[in-house]
Every structure is written in C-alpha cells, then in structure tokens.
Amino acid sequence: MKKEFNNRCEVVLNLLSGKWKAHILYFLTKGPARTSELKRLVTGISQKMLTEQLKELERDGLVARKVFNQIPPKVEYSLTEHGSSLTKVLGEIVEWTENYVEQRHPDGEVVFHDNDDGL
Amino acid sequence: MKKEFNNRCEVVLNLLSGKWKAHILYFLTKGPARTSELKRLVTGISQKMLTEQLKELERDGLVARKVFNQIPPKVEYSLTEHGSSLTKVLGEIVEWTENYVEQRHPDGEVVFHDNDDGL
DNA sequence: CTGTATCCTCGAGGATACTG
DNA sequence: CAGTATCCTCGAGGATACAG
Numbered sequence: 001m002k003k004e005f006n007n008r009c010e011v012v013l014n015l016l017s018g019k020w021k022a023h024i025l026y027f028l029t030k031g032p033a034r035t036s037e038l039k040r041l042v043t044g045i046s047q048k049m050l051t052e053q054l055k056e057l058e059r060d061g062l063v064a065r066k067v068f069n070q071i072p073p074k075v076e077y078s079l080t081e082h083g084s085s086l087t088k089v090l091g092e093i094v095e096w097t098e099n100y101v102e103q104r105h106p107d108g109e110v111v112f113h114d115n116d117d118g119l
Numbered sequence: 120m121k122k123e124f125n126n127r128c129e130v131v132l133n134l135l136s137g138k139w140k141a142h143i144l145y146f147l148t149k150g151p152a153r154t155s156e157l158k159r160l161v162t163g164i165s166q167k168m169l170t171e172q173l174k175e176l177e178r179d180g181l182v183a184r185k186v187f188n189q190i191p192p193k194v195e196y197s198l199t200e201h202g203s204s205l206t207k208v209l210g211e212i213v214e215w216t217e218n219y220v221e222q223r224h225p226d227g228e229v230v231f232h233d234n235d236d237g238l
Numbered sequence: 239c240t241g242t243a244t245c246c247t248c249g250a251g252g253a254t255a256c257t258g
Numbered sequence: 259c260a261g262t263a264t265c266c267t268c269g270a271g272g273a274t275a276c277a278g
Contacts, residue, residue, distance in 0.1 A: 004230045006142045007238040008213040011140060011220065011229070013132070019271070022132060023125045035240055046272060051241055061223055073278085074241045082219060089215045090128050096208045097127040100201060104180055110130070111123045119126040138251070154260055165252060170261060191259045192258085 015060050018053045020045050022090075025079070026119035029087050032078035043113075062086060089107070090119055098110065131205070134179050137172045139164050141209075143197070145238035147182065148206050151197035162232075179203060209238055 005011055016022050020042060027033060027041045039050055054077060057063035062083035066114065068074040079087065101110050124130055135141050139161060146152060146160045156168055167173060176182035183201035187193040198206065213236065220229050 002230060003224075003229055004232060006232050007145045008139050008236070009209050009230060009238045010173040010222075012212050012230050013135060013215045016132060021189060022128050026126045026128070028169060031222050046242075046274095048243095048273085049271065052271090059248090067240095075240065084224070086215060086219075088213050093131050094127040096205060097130045100205075101127075101130065104201070105122075107120055107134070113123060113125050117127070119128040158260095165254095166261075167253090167263095168251065171251090186260095192261090194260060 015057075015062065015086070018049075018056065019109055020053050021050055022055060022119060024050075024053060025062065025083065026114070028077060028079045028083070029119060032066075032076050034074055034076045036058065038077065057083075087119060094119060134176075134205070137168075137175065137221060139141070139168055139172050140176060141238060143169075143204065144173065144206055144212065145233070147196060148238060151185075151195050153195045156175065162228065174203060176202075197230045204237060213238060 016025075023042050023045075024038060029036060032042070035050070035054075038054075039045065041048070041059070042050065054063060054065070058065050061080055064078050064080050064083075066076045068080070070075070098117075126131070142161050142164075142205075143157060146157060152160070152170070156172075157173075158164065158166070158178065168174075173184070174181060177184050177196075180199055183197050183199050185195045185197070187195070217236075
C-alpha cells in the first residue's frame, strides 16, 4: 500500500493525527505503562479510543506492546527507538511553543494540564 | 476565551490541524504568494478551504495578509516572524522523517509530491 | 484487566453557485 | 480575482454492552 504526502512534515502530523496520540506518547516518555494506567492518566479517553490509538502507534513503530501471560491479563506499553527519538525532536516544538504562547497569549489565556514542560 | 491543552506539543498540532495548513505554509516558505497562486499550487484545495485555512493561519499569527486596493483585486499572503520561526523548527521534524521513512519504508512505499525536501 | 463489537453523533471538509 | 453562503457527505470519535 503506497502512501502519498505533500511534504515530509505531514508524515509526523499523520503519525500524531489521532486526538489522543500526543497525549499518550507524553506519558510514555516518563516510562512504560500498562493499559489501565494509561486509561487513568489520559483523562477522558474511552476504552475504544485507547486501544485504537495504541494499535496505530504500534503499527507505526512508535510504541511497543508487551503481553504478560497471566491472570488477570497484563499488557505493558513503552516507547520504541523511533518513538523516543520522535519525542526528543518534539522537544524543539515544545520550546517554540513556550515562546509563542509567551508572546501571543501572555496572562494565562492558554493553560496546560501538565506542569511538567512535557512533550 | 481560555484554551486548554494537555501538553505543549498539542499547541502546534492545533495550529497545523487543518488538512491543508502544512501544505500552505510549505509554499509560503518559498516566498509570498497571492490567493490564486496558492489555489494552483496547493493541488486539490477548494476555494472555501483555502480562505478558511488562511484566515485561521492569520488569526494565529503565522501568516500575514496584505490587500492591494486595485481592480482586479489582489491579496498577498506571507509568513510572519512566528510563521517562519515555526517552519524553521519543523525542519527538524523533516530530518527525523527522512530517517524514519528510510528505515521503515525503504523502496518507495512512501511518496512525497514535492522533490524539494520541503517543510 | 484488556480488548472487541455496535450504534450514533457531529463537525471538518467537499461541491456548487453567487457577490463585489 | 478574492471571498461568502448553502447544502451535503462521511468518518473520527463517543457511549455502551459484551467477551476471554
């Protein structure tokens, strides 16, 4: 299946296209997490969306899925090499954002739900 | 109006959220362009979408709009300081993409419609 | 606990016609 | 040439129930 893009930047926009992917990746930069943890951390996400987006991230090689054969089931997700190199690059974006927000939206018109300078 | 984000990276994803914005910005990195030029360059975009996305890019301070009072009308769009600093940062993303595609999709499974290493 | 299967809503984006 | 106004489609994403 051939995929076509207008420019190289769109590839990444595509990888992060889902409504929740950036958010999921953000938590995974802090370390591996199992499904239930992510469901709790990513506030507001539904079961369906979580599974779907994780599947896509895995397919795209950004996230690794490890299944522990036990009862009750346990599945752990973590960043792959590709995943962590991408999030590292996204750090630049974060820096740019700091500046942008400071200049265009001083005085708290823009709010971040993490206080960690994350992703 | 207060805007809320889960992490800083999402701000940029939001700025580029429209289906065509990255593509439009890409052409503007090559220099200012008037409406009709963009309509021709951004293949497949409709009149409506072009105006809409440009309006949003302008509102977000990434693109400047200059009107020439003449008949027939002439409007020219260009990158602002914010706009060109962002596209500069996106260059990092482009580099990452080169690598990613090379490793995960060797042999032309992924195609770019510009041959210019753009955006 | 993790994941699948359905059904439904809603808005981004396309097509087309029209104004100045 | 540049932009607005309508109408319509379609799929991403939400809610819920169920399975292993």
